[in-house]
Amino acid sequence: MSVGDENNDNIFAIAQEACALDLFPILAICLPKLDFEARKDSTTILNALLRYNVQNAQICVLYLAGRHQGGHRPDAILTLVNAYNDAETSSNSGQILKEAFKYEPLARIALYDPSFWNFFTYVQGGRFDTSSDAFTTFKELLTRHKVLVAEFLASHYDEFFTQYNALLTSDNYITKRQSIKLLGEILLDRANYNIMTAYVDSPDHLKLCMNLLRDKSKNVQYEAFHVFKVFVANPKKSKPVESLLIKNREQLLRFLPKFHEDRKDDEQFNDEKAFLLKQIEMLGQPPGFPQQI
Known part of the structure; x- marks a missing residue:
């Protein structure tokens, strides 16, 4: 031995x-x-x-x-x-x-x-x-543990996100910033696809996210953008979510071009912002409708 x-x-x-x-x-x-x-x-x-x-x-x-x-x-x-x-x-x-x-x-x-x-x-x-x-x-x-967490979130969806959304409106800046960033990670994880589709079907969740886009903290705004883009990019939006986006379309089309203009060297961010603007502009239009030039 x-x-x-x-x-x-x-x-x-x-x-x-x-x-x-x-x-x-x-x-x-x-x-x-x-x-x-x-x-x-x-x-x-x-x-x-x-x-x-x-x-x-x-x-x-x-x-x-x-x-x-x-x-x-x-x-x-x-x-x-x-x-x-x-x-x-x-x-x-x-x-x-x-x-x-x-x-x-x-x-x-x-x-x-x-x-x-x-x-x-x-x-x-x-x-x-x-x-x-x-x-x-x-x-x-x-x-x-991706599978474990996906199963847990599916079986405790309402209770979890009721409490989690409260973190997003916390008076504690650090808590709010960390929570919106973690939410983006959770929603964009492939293992949580069903959780993501359920979350972005809610107009209340969209309202919360749009409010965070205007938060006084630029860090919170930036992290909220990465959640907001999931709502806009979703090809199968629920009717309430689509209606809310259409209702706010003109405001969003004025707001987003000026959103974090200082990130001129962040190519991915600017590409994503341009994509969202295009998607928002086309909201409510029938498939194949000619885009504005």
């Missing part, structure tokens, strides 16, 4: 013992009681346990998800999610969660538990560093 094999055997034994002793959930629960250095060490240990694999299997991941040695400790993941209530431990908990959410079984635990909805509070409340870290974790959870 090589030295490497001996080390692997030792690490395997440590991982097995850690699971047998419920070390992961115990440390997760005890994080608030530890001092700063001990929390750092605990974070390092738990992340190492999550990453360790033997024969392409993560022992601790399987244990937490209930697929190894009879273990089933989803409470460990949920304890870490709820730790965003504690500003002192949220950074450590967030580091562990970001590592945990790389694994689909653990991301599933967080998505389908009622505590998931607390993220909508965490990302816009409390200290700046805590809310920013919570949003990074929130984004990881909603973008890492």
Whole structure:
């Protein structure tokens, strides 16, 4: 047996013992009681346990998800999610969660538990560093596992977007900017095609997006543009959405040419803006209708 094999055997034994002793959930629960250095060490240990694999299997991941040695400790993941209530431990908990959410079984635990909805509070409340870290974790959870997230959004569509749209009108500038940017990523992901078509069928969503185009922040305006273009480019617009665009056509045709004029060197943005102007100009006209020259 090589030295490497001996080390692997030792690490395997440590991982097995850690699971047998419920070390992961115990440390997760005890994080608030530890001092700063001990929390750092605990974070390092738990992340190492999550990453360790033997024969392409993560022992601790399987244990937490209930697929190894009879273990089933989803409470460990949920304890870490709820730790965003504690500003002192949220950074450590967030580091562990970001590592945990790389694994689909653990991301599933967080998505389908009622505590998931607390993220909508965490990302816009409390200290700046805590809310920013919570949003990074929130984004990881909603973008890492495409099929899982698409299934979740389909089964929780109304509740999710009711709460998500509230983030888009938040008084917190950072929350608003991050949320509109993430919305664009979610809608433009191929795995979320059905979610995207449902979202852009709503005239209320279009109204919200058009309001964000006029937000006082240029960064929010720019990110809103990337959502707005999905509404306009959709070849199968719902009647209410098409009617709303037609109603606002003249205003949009005056507004968009001046929209972020300073981005003269952004070729893709200007091409997209020109495309949208063309599409808006042709709204309501029958197929094959001659375009204005």
